[in-house]
Amino acid sequence: MTARHPDAATLEAVADLVAGGRVCVLTGAGMSTESGIPDYRGPDGTRRVTPMTYGEFVASTDARRRYWSRAHVGWRRFAASAPNAGHRVVAALQREGFTCGLVTQNVDGLHQEAGASDVLELHGTLGLVRCLTCEDRIPRAVMEQQLDALNPGFAGGVRTGEIRPDGDVTLAEADVAAFVLPTCRVCGADTLKPDVVYFGEPVPKDRVARAYEAVDASRLLLVLGSSLKVMSGYRFVRHSHKAGRPVAIVTRGRTRGDDEATWRLDAGLGESLVGLARLLGLTDDFGEVVDGEYATGLPLGLT
Template identity: 50%
Template sequence: MDQLRPGIGQTAFKNAASMAPGQLSNDDREALSQIAEQMRGRRTALLTGAGLSTDSGIPDYRGPAAKPRQPLTFQEFMADEPLRRRYWARNHLGWSFMQQAEPNAGHYAAAALERSGHLSGIITQNVDRLHEAAGASNVVDLHGRFDQVVCLTCETEYSRAFLAIILNELNPGFLEAVKGIKAAPDADADLGDEDLITSFNIARCPLCGGMLKPDFVFFGENVPKKRVERSFAMLEAAELLIVAGSSLTVMSGLRFAKRAAKEKKLVIIINRGETRGDPLADAKFELGVGESLSYVAELLDPDSRNS
């Protein structure tokens, strides 16, 4: 495997300027052009995180502007009905935000890279389905998807849109009463009205009456084995791993950087802020994800700007 030219290694990017979205300096363009050259003739596995979707208005957990929060764990969701009621009240509001989110330039760039044959696949830690909305097809939704729910008893899957109808019927006037509330990560919302929370009615499975759960992986829950296997297959089919917009804080994402480094594959990270994968990276970019992927996609396929 060819090595990155001097000046494009990890150390060179530790002090890169924090540019506003859409702004790339000449040095940034030169660095990204060398990454595009590394991608020519090689298949690339793309791992994306919450930093890719912030330009679509979806907050992240660990970005520079993110406020500290303690996510509900799977064990708490299962065992504590008041916490479960609070979760569903917030999720019902968060769903109304998430379904309005649209892909940004980074999602379209990833889809363009897939169409032009440069990607072995896209592994995303996001549950927002914006890769698919942008036209990508070979995507592993590693942590699940916000637009589905599943019954934990009979395993029947329902669309989140269908559940929204049921929750609206069970909680008339709820959404109207919470206008102006801000969105939070993973189809959550910052809902602080305790009266609205304690009076929120939880839906049960229409088929068996069992407990419903959003079809994504909670903290403390394992990623389904088939998703992990499919993701590793994408990595095995690639010579290069690009991590875009993920802090790699949780092992579900970090494992791919570890595997790639172990197998001597090139590892490139594009993320504002430190990541757990930085020691594994051949190159680290302190740049916005959307503008970086867009620039690389345009270099590799000039027609991608109009696709």
């Protein structure tokens, strides 16, 4: 496929909106694909992998063993992922005062690594582990030390498949069965779970309320790298559209929010955001743009 770049007219229109400030940025999994973390869905919106649901995780020790064995092996690769040019542009937009809020559906912490602050992590973070029985929380690094102690050599000694969007990998069933689960340091239960919102689990109400506050304080909602297939992100697009605020969406492929978008740029995020930064006069070294496959822009006109 021949690489096509972001549509210049559409990008300029989005830049004109961003230049006015008070931008609420909403990011999704496409924000991190250029960092090597895959998305759950392809450009056509079709789900490529089926994640473990909350119901499955809480149903049995075997399900938790399956999750943690795969997550333990995948963690080293996942944790080694670094912010990409898009993350650095978003941090620069915040630093230069263009934004009034940064809400992410991602759980990888790459916005913070790129220098962003006050990031509202709508779906939580893989950097913390929570006990579902007593609510104790520990850093993921502590959990990984426990897993290493209980399963010496496991992370480097099993054959794996590709890393998945939530940081785990595929493993042989025999390897999963041999894995030893840790227990909570406070209550002794084996109900330790990454402090993230699983599929089938509600987003905490206070986070949703804070996200609405950020959206309501804005004059533009800028959606980056989200197909908006799930309501947790799409509701903010609907909310902004209903309030008469412009919505700009930059991501590959169609999204659920296309009909509510004021401007729609169907393109990869790296080149698009670096181009946006240049139009705004930002001269930082945002780094190499990894992805070279871009589609054309789709200006939908002001609504």
